[in-house]
Amino acid sequence: MFKNKFKKFGGSQIPDIVEYLNNSIMKEPTITISVGCDSIQKRRKTIFAITIMLYNTDICNGAHVVFFRESCPKIRDTQSRLYKEAEYLHLLGTFLDENLSPTYKRMDLSEIERKKYKYHLLKCDGEYSHVPPHLEEGVVKSLTLLPSDKMDYKLVDIHVDFNPFEGSMNQKGHFKNKSYTAYKSYASWLRGLGFRVWAKPLSYASSTAADLLLHD
16 A cells, blocks of 8 residues: 655655565664655645654754655535544555564663653643743653553654644644644544644644655
């Protein structure tokens, strides 16, 4: 389904995405592999951009992204469109997890990386909202990891372009962050399947890379 769909930002096609990722892992065993998806409405079509982002937390020298775009007849209902984004992420994440498992073992989940993820989840639940950015590093380091924080995750992370906060209410009585409902439903679903799931503003594979592909 996904084997030969991806291409590089320069435009060259990738014949086999699994082989491509395995070669990348051989060069940098500690990379984190994340998948992202975003969508846009254009006339009679809905266009989806699907990305795979490779990032080395040891080097922190930028990410490498590959992608493909796909379109379908316009999905007018917002929640149905956001579900389609989550479905792409589930299918791609599962495909990569199954096909990389014979050769790849995650080496990116250090203690500090697990604390960063725990902090992100707590912030998404409304905790630590009072902490200014320049103090976050100290808070992260002070967190205690419980046995549940040390679980084995799927081989790829999922980045959802969903907002974990309701936001203010408009004049019609609807929350301005339309993706909040999708976050509550689909992020929980994906986490229940064993994926690490990152939301805005840390879901770079979706909110930055995939978004850029829809507006280039």
